[in-house]
Amino acid sequence: MNSTLVHALADPASSAPDATVGTLLREWRQRRRMSQLDLAGEADVSTRHLSFVESGRALPSRKMVMRLAEQLDVPLRERNTLLMAAGYAPLYRERALADPHMASARRAVELVLKGHEPFPALAIDRHWNIVAANAALPPLIVSADAALLAPPVNALRLSMHPRGLAGVIDNWHEWRAHLLARLHRQVEVSGDPALVALHAELEAYPAPAHAHAPPSRRHEPDPVVVPLRLRTPHGMLSFFSTTTVFGTPVDITLSELAIEALFPADDVTAAILGRFAEARR
Structure with a gap:
């Protein structure tokens, strides 16, 4: 993978919704933990009319x-479903x-990914499939x-x-809990059944052998975010991440695209990544 797009997002065919618009609205309202009174007040409609909409009357x-x-x-994506x-x-x-x-959006993604080097960054779609990545990512996933x-x-x-990076993640239990919690929040927000299935799949993965031992500790301040610590032949790499999304998108693809940027959490990691970059030149 490099800073160009590794594959384009597919255009899944939209299917006709099985539920009525009232049922769908009620499900979204309940997912947001709002009462009919709350939603009616926020949307400036009468509670009676909202009740009639939800019941199909x-x-x-x-x-x-x-x-x-x-x-x-x-x-x-789901607003389209409601409209239909x-x-x-x-x-x-x-x-x-x-x-x-x-x-223009594609160029923006590539500029952000390239500009983040020598640190790793990747663009993902709504199901966490990698759409693009910069040149700093491949050395981290060779195992x-x-x-x-x-x-x-x-x-x-x-x-x-187990055959991915689990075997080299030093703080596997901590990182697993972080990812599952983040994915769970995404499921709650989106109601996406594919993410529900992905969450169940990840939750079922067994712990790698090294996870039964305490993670390695170096003399460094307690992190302020959950780090990702990778054991590599070059030493321990420690990262924290940020997420970037497009502001006010009106295209579904852009609304579901996010850029995950990894930053070195210590000077050792920054130095090792710098050497990786030099070796690529």
């Missing part, structure tokens, strides 16, 4: 669907990153089984699979 206008979806923070369930055309396009209309590196590469599966 009233059909919401297109404007009403969008207003309720906005207050419920429904993802763009109400009998309206979908509003948001979903273009592959290779689409000419996405050229993974080749099957896990065949596109589409799933970042979470690569990280936690």
Whole structure:
């Protein structure tokens, strides 16, 4: 992988929703832990009308669907589902990153990834499949089984699979708990069944042999974030990460794209990554 896109996001065909718009809205309201009174107040509609919409006794206008979806923070993909369930055309396009209309966004992703070198960074889709990565990532994943590196590469599966990076993650229990908690929050927000399945898969992975021993400790201050510590032939590498997303996207692909950037958590890691970069020149 390098700073160019390793594969474009697929354009999955939209399927007709099985539920009514009222049922879907009620599910999103309950997922957000809002009462009908709360949502009606936020959306400036009567509780009676909202009750009628949820029960199927009233059909919401297109404007009403969008207003309720906005207050419920429904993802763009699912807003299309709500619109179609109400009998309206979908509003948001979903273009592959290779689409000419996405050229500026694609360049932005590549600039961020390249600009983060010599530190690793990767762009992921909503299911944690790696869409792009910079040149600093491959040296960190060389120990993974080749099957896990065949596109589409799933970042979470690569990280936690017994034949992935699990064997070299020094603080495996800590990192596993962090990833599962983060994925659980994503499931709660999105309601995505594919993420539910991914969470169950990751949770079922056995602990690597070294995880039964206490993690290595170096004389350094307690971290302020959960670090990722990798045992490598070059020494222990320690990272913390940040996540970057596009602001106010109106395309589904962009709304679901995130850039995960790894930063060195200590001077030793920064020095080793610097040497990796020099060796690539």
